[in-house]
Structure formats: C-alpha cells, structure tokens
Amino acid sequence: MHHKQTLMPANSQQSESNHPFSAEERQHAIGQLVQDEGRVVTQKLVTRFGVSRMTIHRDLDALAAAGLVRKVRGGAVPATDAIQPAAPRTATCAMCNLPVSDRSVMMIHSRSRGKLCACCPHCGLMMLGNLDDVEAALARDFLFGRMVNAFDASYVIDADVRLCCVPSTICFATAADAERFQRGFGGRVTTYATAQALLHAGHRKQL
Amino acid sequence: MHHKQTLMPANSQQSESNHPFSAEERQHAIGQLVQDEGRVVTQKLVTRFGVSRMTIHRDLDALAAAGLVRKVRGGAVPATDAIQPAAPRTATCAMCNLPVSDRSVMMIHSRSRGKLCACCPHCGLMMLGNLDDVEAALARDFLFGRMVNAFDASYVIDADVRLCCVPSTICFATAADAERFQRGFGGRVTTYATAQALLHAGHRKQL
DNA sequence: CGCGATTGTAACATAATGTAACATGAAGCG
C-alpha cells in the first residue's frame, strides 16, 4: 500500500521511482550513488526509492557484506573512503596509485572529493594544483615526521635523495630545515607556490 | 527540535550543502583542525559546526580518548606524542621505555632475551653494548626508511635535529649519506664502533 | 579576597537511527 512508485504522478521528478526496482537493481543503484556522491543518507534513499527503512538497511547490509560500501550511522560511505580517524596504511596515492609511504604521505581534504591521500609531495602538489575546493592540506615533515600545513611548508625539489616520485619533492616544516638539507643533499629550496609552479611546468613540458 | 543555529539558514534541514557533518566526520574535521592550527577553541567549534557546546565537548572527549588530541580549558591541543593516530605504537623501547617511533626504530635479536626494540639508535647502541649474545641488529636508515645492518651503518651523533634521545644519534645506510646530512645539520659522522664508544663514554662520565 | 563570567560535566530528555522478530504477499514448484 505504501509503494509509491505505483502511485507516482507521471510528471514526478523522481525518475527512479517511476519503474519498480528489483532488489538487485536498487542495490546496484545505491552502490553507484555511494561511489558518485561519496556518501548516502539512509533516509534519502527511503524516499528516493520509495521503500521502507528496513529495506534500505538490508540493501546496505548486503553491499557492506560484499565489501562495496561501509555502513556508517545514518547512511554509508565508499568502502575505500578514509573518513576513519586512522590513517589508511594500505592507501594508494590518488594521483599515481602507488602505495602511500607513511614517511612522505600528504593528506588533502577536498570538499567535493573528501580525503585524498598522496604518496609524496610531488603527487600532493600536483593534486592541489588541480583542485579548487581544498579545505586543508597536510604534508609530513621529512625531518621530524610531523604533519604540517602544506601551504606554509618548504620543499626541496630534485635533491639527491630519491624517496618516491621524480623529481623528488621533500617537505620541511621550516625554510631553515629545508636549506640545511639542501646544503647536504642538493636540490632547490622552494616555497609552496614555487614548488607548485615548478612541478606543473615540468609536467606541462612533457605534453 | 528548536535549537538556534544562528549561523545557518533555517531551511537547510539536513542538506549537505551546509552541514554534511555526521558525528564521525565532524570529529575527524576537528582532529584535523587541531593538527593544522595547533589549537581549537570550543566556542568557535560550536558556531562553526552549529552544534551545542556539549556535543563539541563529547567530540573532544572521543578524540582525547583516541589519543588524538589533549583537552585543555577552552578547547584542545594536539596530543604531543600522537602525530600518527593509528599504528601499533604499543611497542616501547627496551632501554628507555619511550614509545618506539617507527621512524628511528632499531630491532635487536638476542639469543637470551629474544627480540628487543629500541626507540632510536641511541638506545639501540646502548643496548648492543650491554648484550653479549646478539644474533642480529637492524636500524632504520633515516633517509629512506629501510632497515640496515646496524654494525655496517654510519651514524651522525649530536646533529641539530633532535628526534628522540640525546645526544641524538641518527642512522644512515652509507657513510656518504651521513656526511651529506652532517654538512647540513652538523654533528659528527661515525662508524658503529665509534658511535658505540662515544655513547658509552658519555654515559659513564655521568656516573 | 569575593564576584561575575566562562567553561566543564553530570543527569536527563528526545529524536533519529539500528536491528531483531514477526507478518504479508507474490512467485515458484511439487
């Protein structure tokens, strides 16, 4: 009796509700939604698909059991998503797909794309240059291992230490540290802005 | 429910445009804020997230329980030790009992005492000097993070980088790396034997 | 020092959400 799809006016906005979904189709659609939007809200799925709260929960259970999503209170997020407070040890770089080294990791918080992980400042800076809704960006200071504001940090580019991607880009909390490192291992000490420009120029050159 | 979210338009009931924050996300955001800005003020979090004072307090309680922040009157500051939230930081140094930093860890295999963990080469070398049945000793190369044979490694003692115990003792896979590091950050480049002697001499002097 | 303002916290209330147990109705199958 509550099956809205049978009662829907023809001009209804909720296109999906016009035809009844099989369980499989609905679950597949939910999985897509999670991937596309980063997060789904149970209550919205209830109205969107015109099924009961329990049914949505069962769908999410099935998706979670299949490892496709992770249930959170109120909805679900992508299984790979790292809303978790813990740093994703098994994460791969959102830019180059290499496994993320704990030593050089960068974390970027984008409003639209959530929490992104970069294997090293090279990839991290590239990503930052391509995002326009960054809420925060943190890079790991090479010397002390602390996370620092990526925009305030200093970087040594192309030092004789190849940690990850090339040209090697190493993050330091202070310009003084970067300079001392450069004295020993070469490379060029830059601010965030300069590093950003250099890396992007280098990549464009290749095109 | 009628709480006065003076900062947000009243029409946004649950809209993700303004407050996509579930409890989990909000706590995560707060944790990042603490790391990023060094300190957060409870009252500002209340207005920023549009939740009650109690809710913010509970968030901070949760973050503090997880060891991610330390509550202070009026807000929270980064937990001094916990830069890395996850990780098996259960290990403590067999010499000084400090939690073992993944960055500078040394592993010593003793026939009689089994596998011992040192927080840094300082403690590791001290332990090695006191053990007579060592099967193997590995230290983490500071530059690349690889484990190297502690007896073949080079060490920079008393550089201007205080990572763990004092006098700071930093391990490098090669003498060349140690020298380049010394060029920037000072200290003295030594072999295993020399570092060993220096550290023990320093400690005996205190007695 | 006392006093007011701010902050921390405990206790309770409430709404939203999660979940288990049972009911229903359709489809398939002997």
Added chain:
DNA sequence: CGCTTCATGTTACATTATGTTACAATCGCG
C-alpha cells in the same frame, strides 16, 4: 492446491547522537 522461499513491510525495542538544564570548577578582575 498447499508448501516453501524471498523480498518487503510492520512493529517493538535498543542504541546513538544531540540538546537542555543544573551545577561545579575555573578564570579574570576589581
């Protein structure tokens, strides 16, 4: 036809997140 199975709905209850209130603890200031 009756039976089973499956997806779903309904109901009831547990759990969680949050707000509200009251009060204690602390700070700042005259």
